[in-house]
Amino acid sequence: xxxxxxxxxxxxxxxxxxxxxxxxxxxxxxxxxxxxxxxxxxxxxxxxxxxxxxxxxxxxxxxxxxxxxxxxxxxxxxxxxxxxxxxxxxxxxxxxxxxxxxxxxxxxxxxx
Amino acid sequence: xxxxxxxxxxxxxxxxxxxxxxxxxxxxxxxxxxxxxxxxxxxxxxxxxxxxxxxxxxxxxxxxxxxxxxxxxxxxxxxxxxxxxxxxxxxxxxxxxxxxxxxxxxxxxxxxxxxxxxxxxxxxxxxxxxxxxxxxxxxxxxxxxxxxxxxxxxxxxxxxxxxxxxxxxxxxxxxxxx
Numbered sequence: 001x002x003x004x005x006x007x008x009x010x011x012x013x014x015x016x017x018x019x020x021x022x023x024x025x026x027x028x029x030x031x032x033x034x035x036x037x038x039x040x041x042x043x044x045x046x047x048x049x050x051x052x053x054x055x056x057x058x059x060x061x062x063x064x065x066x067x068x069x070x071x072x073x074x075x076x077x078x079x080x081x082x083x084x085x086x087x088x089x090x091x092x093x094x095x096x097x098x099x100x101x102x103x104x105x106x107x108x109x110x111x112x
Numbered sequence: 113x114x115x116x117x118x119x120x121x122x123x124x125x126x127x128x129x130x131x132x133x134x135x136x137x138x139x140x141x142x143x144x145x146x147x148x149x150x151x152x153x154x155x156x157x158x159x160x161x162x163x164x165x166x167x168x169x170x171x172x173x174x175x176x177x178x179x180x181x182x183x184x185x186x187x188x189x190x191x192x193x194x195x196x197x198x199x200x201x202x203x204x205x206x207x208x209x210x211x212x213x214x215x216x217x218x219x220x221x222x223x224x225x226x227x228x229x230x231x232x233x234x235x236x237x238x239x240x241x242x243x244x245x246x247x248x249x250x251x252x253x254x255x256x257x258x259x260x261x262x263x264x265x266x267x268x269x270x271x272x273x274x275x276x277x278x279x280x281x282x283x284x285x286x287x288x289x290x
Contacts, residue, residue: 049228083274
């Protein structure tokens with residue numbers, strides 16, 4: 001259970017970056033940290049001691065595998081994380097071109 | 113399993129550095145350290161497919177981050193300034209929420225199976241039927257491409273939507289000039 005608590009600590013570091021940082025890139029880094037921690041937590045929950053990777057071979061016909069379902073879910077989540085990060089960074093780049101700063105306290109003007 | 117804990121401590125240190133350092137390029141490199149540690153941990157918990165995808169996605173993420181930072185600035189000028197009132201308030205509120213969240217999650221972790229003893233209630237079915245029904249030796253690929261193929265269709269939709277979003281945001285023609 002201790003290892004799950006470490007994952008939650010990583011989640012809280014990412015949340016800290018999102019809530020308290022004023023730099024847009026730091027906020028996006030916080031999102032990425034949260035994604036890593038949740039993916040890792042899923043993979044750790046599906047782990048079984050002494051089990052093999054879920055690939056059927058002739059040598060290991062006994063079905064002693066780790067849980068393949070969290071791995072399938074996380075595989076989807078990793079790819080979606082890449083898409084969201086790319087969109088966030090594109091928006092950050094456009095904001096920088098307009099305001100010449102990443103500081104969210106200075107990005108106040110609502111100009112179309 | 114001591115190496116898992118060592119990697120997790122390394123990841124926590126790298127994550128704190130990534131959030132607190134002044135140079136944004138160094139912050140992105142620290143983020144890459146966290147991501148590649150995640151990939152190594154995927155190998156240690158017997159998830160080779162995840163490790164491969166994580167490495168590819170991590171490289172792409174770092175490349176996009178570095179491209180954005182090289183086009184803009186790599187100095188985080190908000191770090192050196194002293195705390196403003198709203199930032200102190202945000203930190204205090206975050207601390208309260210973090211403590212509550214941490215307690216709630218630790219209590220919730222007592223209800224899920226302990227580390228290393230997954231229940232496999234649903235997975236047993238997939239493992240039994242994976243080779244005869246779906247015909248693939250890799251059970252993760254069976255789940256993604258056969259048993260839960262509609263989820264993968266949704267994933268592809270999200271991915272292409274994000275590509276359309278990036279292309280629309282980064283377009284050169286059709287934007288109003290100043």
